[in-house]
Amino acid sequence: MPITLSAVRDPDAARAILDSLPEWFGIPEANDGYVRDVSDEGLNCLFAHDGERPVGVALVRRHFPRSAELHLLAVCADAHRSGVGSALVERVAADLTADGASFLTVHTVGPSLDHEPYRRTRAFYTAMGFVPLEEHHRLDWDGPTIIMVRPLDTPA
Numbered sequence: 001m002p003i004t005l006s007a008v009r010d011p012d013a014a015r016a017i018l019d020s021l022p023e024w025f026g027i028p029e030a031n032d033g034y035v036r037d038v039s040d041e042g043l044n045c046l047f048a049h050d051g052e053r054p055v056g057v058a059l060v061r062r063h064f065p066r067s068a069e070l071h072l073l074a075v076c077a078d079a080h081r082s083g084v085g086s087a088l089v090e091r092v093a094a095d096l097t098a099d100g101a102s103f104l105t106v107h108t109v110g111p112s113l114d115h116e117p118y119r120r121t122r123a124f125y126t127a128m129g130f131v132p133l134e135e136h137h138r139l140d141w142d143g144p145t146i147i148m149v150r151p152l153d154t155p156a
């Protein structure tokens, strides 16, 4: 079944996706926040479906006309490595490029913490064209956060 992408807002589907990922999304209050964010009209929201089943979600915050942040990206555990995450990122990047943005950033757990699941996450972002920009401690949580950036194809 091909993956379809659509700009729907489905908090229950986001909850189910996050619940399948306890190694990445294990803090209930943080997950509650992400589920609320799905209904926040200030964020762009994109879902991936495999047939009828929601298998991935992306939330994007447009900080400035030239830059946006991938606020949330999550794919159901049993759908990893089947192209869902890359389909979401490429659609987000294409939409932003068409709308004049030049940079897409993401915050994730930094390499100073030796944690295998987030090593996989950083490998994914690297494969998607993101470059490590900065690492900070106690930025989003008590440990290290890496900020990665993907230049978009917008003319300067």
Ligand SMILES: CC(C)(COP(=O)(O)OP(=O)(O)OC[C@H]1O[C@@H](n2cnc3c(N)ncnc32)[C@H](O)[C@@H]1OP(=O)(O)O)[C@@H](O)C(=O)NCCC(=O)NCCS
Residues within 6 Å of the ligand: 021, 024, 073, 074, 075, 076, 079, 080, 081, 082, 083, 084, 085, 086, 087, 106, 107, 108, 109, 120, 121, 123, 124, 125, 127, 128
């Ligand atoms: C990170 C995540 C969104 C990636 O989505 P995905 O659908 O599994 O990724 P894709 O199948 O589109 O992978 C695209 C490419 O990224 C790279 N990649 C993906 N997973 C990887 C892994 N575990 N190790 C190394 N490279 C990986 C590969 O180059 C892959 O292409 P290939 O399969 O042809 O080799 C997903 O695994 C996920 O939800 N992880 C848990 C939550 C998370 O980390 N969210 C981001 C928090 S900031």
